[in-house]
Amino acid sequence: MSDSVLNQFTQQTVEEKKNDGRKLKVGIIGTGWIAEAHIESLKQMEDVEIVAGADLIPGKAEKFFKRYGVEGVRCYPSHKEMLDNEELDAVSVCTYNRQHAEPTIYALDKGVNVLLEKPMCVTTEEAVEIIRAEKRSGKILSVGFQPRMDNNMKMIKKIVESGELGNIYYIQTGGGRRRGIPNSTFIEDKTAGIGALGDIGCYSLDMVLNAIGYPKPLTASGYISSYFGPNPLYNNPADAARFNVEDFAAAFVRLEGGIILDFRISWAMHLNTPGDTVILGTKGALRIPSTECWNGSVGGPMTLYHDVAGKQTETVIPLCGPVKNGLFYQKVRSFLDAVRNGGTAPVPTSQIFYNQIIIDSIVKSARLGKEIDIEIPEI
Numbered sequence: 001m002s003d004s005v006l007n008q009f010t011q012q013t014v015e016e017k018k019n020d021g022r023k024l025k026v027g028i029i030g031t032g033w034i035a036e037a038h039i040e041s042l043k044q045m046e047d048v049e050i051v052a053g054a055d056l057i058p059g060k061a062e063k064f065f066k067r068y069g070v071e072g073v074r075c076y077p078s079h080k081e082m083l084d085n086e087e088l089d090a091v092s093v094c095t096y097n098r099q100h101a102e103p104t105i106y107a108l109d110k111g112v113n114v115l116l117e118k119p120m121c122v123t124t125e126e127a128v129e130i131i132r133a134e135k136r137s138g139k140i141l142s143v144g145f146q147p148r149m150d151n152n153m154k155m156i157k158k159i160v161e162s163g164e165l166g167n168i169y170y171i172q173t174g175g176g177r178r179r180g181i182p183n184s185t186f187i188e189d190k191t192a193g194i195g196a197l198g199d200i201g202c203y204s205l206d207m208v209l210n211a212i213g214y215p216k217p218l219t220a221s222g223y224i225s226s227y228f229g230p231n232p233l234y235n236n237p238a239d240a241a242r243f244n245v246e247d248f249a250a251a252f253v254r255l256e257g258g259i260i261l262d263f264r265i266s267w268a269m270h271l272n273t274p275g276d277t278v279i280l281g282t283k284g285a286l287r288i289p290s291t292e293c294w295n296g297s298v299g300g301p302m303t304l305y306h307d308v309a310g311k312q313t314e315t316v317i318p319l320c321g322p323v324k325n326g327l328f329y330q331k332v333r334s335f336l337d338a339v340r341n342g343g344t345a346p347v348p349t350s351q352i353f354y355n356q357i358i359i360d361s362i363v364k365s366a367r368l369g370k371e372i373d374i375e376i377p378e379i
């Protein structure tokens, strides 16, 4: 039998399994802001049944499902009651950062696949415990980095992998806003644990680290500050009074393979942008116009700087179009496809572990006021 015939046969088998008729039973833990994007995506999927939800705030989950017109959802006062009482295929963990590890580990230990919102968690120690739970469960755990689904973001990785840049030795990345401090649970240590680093910094890091294959981080010299969030001149007084995370961070991180990562992220500053992302390689360089990353948009067409037959040349990479149904839909769908088909996590913890370790190391180094060696814990 020829290869083409065999390939067709393989595809048909996957398709058949995908449409086995059974609806996936899904729950949502944490029915706040980002849970809205999850439910909007889940509602569009014919092979999904939203059966349970949980929130610590009494009545919040009930109101949430009512608002979205999803009937018959059983609501619980926390992730524990929900997972103790339900037989689920998958959950979306949409809690604030300080409540990422506990519900995720609990769900995995109950044999439930997890789509965990970003950032993975707050500390390296939590990340280790999450990955241990994932390994002992044998279930799928994907981290909610929707920019991964974007074609422009994929293009960055393709350009690096094509070899056009040669060996990468320096990356400048980050992003931020002149004024863009969020509120709600993002600005307090007891709920968020980390500020701009966990909200938007993790995306900038993922954009470039994913492109270069997530090399091991070796050292970090980090800086964090909060000159804007607690200041009623720049934040509303009630939020300023409770603000106690960082609104700016910068770092110089050494990565395996002799690569330097020069990073900065900001919720507020006296500047419109901390600059473009640049990836310097031995054969070429890529400029990615300043982007906040979270919605997958790059700030404009990227430019590849390279020598063509000895002539210094700039090649503009045309922007790619949007993905079908949007990034959030694809983030949830790719996770559920892996659950249904027995595939691997679309955004695996094996990669995001280093993202989390870098964030944690920036905070630790900043608190110590000096560069630190990064030790990667055994899982």
Ligand SMILES: NC(=O)c1ccc[n+]([C@@H]2O[C@H](COP(=O)([O-])OP(=O)(O)OC[C@H]3O[C@@H](n4cnc5c(N)ncnc54)[C@H](O)[C@@H]3O)[C@@H](O)[C@H]2O)c1
Pocket (backbone or CB within 6 Å): 029, 030, 031, 032, 033, 034, 035, 054, 055, 056, 057, 060, 077, 078, 079, 080, 094, 095, 096, 097, 099, 103, 117, 118, 119, 144, 146, 184, 185, 198, 199, 294
């Ligand atoms: N992917 C994205 O683009 C994106 C955007 C915004 C937020 N987020 C991430 O989503 C997470 C949540 O953000 P948000 O803005 O929705 O926060 P939020 O405060 O609006 O909602 C979180 C909810 O979780 C509930 N909760 C906390 N612990 C719980 C537990 N153990 N069991 C049940 N409920 C629990 C809280 O009561 C709250 O209602 C954050 O980690 C954030 O980084 C991702």
